[in-house]
Amino acid sequence: MLAMSFNDATARLWELRNEIWQAMIDTFVMLGISTVAAIIIGGLFGVFLFLTSDKQLLQNKSFYALLGGITNFMRAFPFVILMIAMTPFTKSLIGTSIGPIAASLVLALAGSFYFARLVEQNLREVPRGIVEATESMGATPFTIIKVLLTEARSGLVLSVTILCISLLSYSAAAGMIGGGGLGDLAIRYGYYRYQTEVMIFIVIMLSIMVIGIQGIGNLLAAKLDKR
Template identity: 45%
Template sequence: MNPQMINLLMDATLETLLMVGVSGLAALFLGVPLGVALIVTDKGGLLQNMAVNRVLGAIINATRSVPFIILMVAIIPLTRFIAGTSIGTTAAIVPLAIAAIPFMARVAETAMREVDRGLITAAKAMGASPMQIIVKVLLPEALPGLISAMVITLVSLIGYSAMAGAIGGGGLGDLGIRYGYQRFLPEVMLIVVVVLIVMVQLIQSVGDWISRRLSHK
């Protein structure tokens, strides 16, 4: 591989990391609170409100049901409004975040459902407020599961980011399409695939290690 291609590969890798990192943070800071809202407003929850729960659930399910490639095209006006452009790495972050937030909300909800209800009941009996229970019981007890949920989300985002490259989103997917497919350079496509696999393996390994460490506590 020539130096120019190595530079292109490094730039594409950094672009992919940027897309995954920023949209992953959006999923963490918006998706987890959404997951908490789904838990606490559900039947028997700390702040039971079935109307709110159903509306939130419907919005999350509707967003998750749209294939990512269609979502990217459908929200081009919103992407252009937020990012100032509809192509490139910055633009790809918008649909990636919109796809990641409801995904993270659901997997976070699943993780928090695993928390022992007895702990929450005990906290209620001791006079803890709903916010105290959420902050001091629900989230800490669900933390290993939330770490695993974040890992699943990041791995999914890597796949989505590669898909975004197919329609001008930048990153490794764009490099693989432009050089590996359109210019008939199978070695470039192979390297892109290997880099993506390494990314997934690293994220999965680190996430599993952190989750195990927290579980031991």
């Protein structure tokens, strides 16, 4: 009977192969767009957070407090509520509030502030002596930032890895309110139609993706770590 149940589950999954494939594509679209956008926006935000903090190149307590307050507020915002709140914005911008592209905008916003704090933390781990040595040679602010990012590259890769995994988790949650992807498929078939095999299969797929992303991130970080 167990063999029959397994065969039935396999047959049902095979019937859904086109939808599973499309859900995977939607998930990768959301993950790709949001990760790139979060790295760019969050990276810039994180650099400014670090540079305006105490005893840094552009020290400005008021500006740092403002940036830090915005970052903390957005990080504390529940993702599902943020997605609902951004519905008018995404609809006015791309003409729809559902689907992977609309979800990507919300994912990018949520991920940007999360990544900003990771970038700030990575830059703080760079020895102060390296920055002072660079400044003593008359380096421009741009050069100093470049040196900081170079020295922090291993930690930044791990931070990107954490960001990517977090956004993958958020993308699954986006399926609850029309974001599409594997999360949407798991809810429609695994939850509403009581097809447990679909839920288990998607959980396994997401777990494999997380393991793969973490493994690649660890490998790259180890190669870039010159300590």
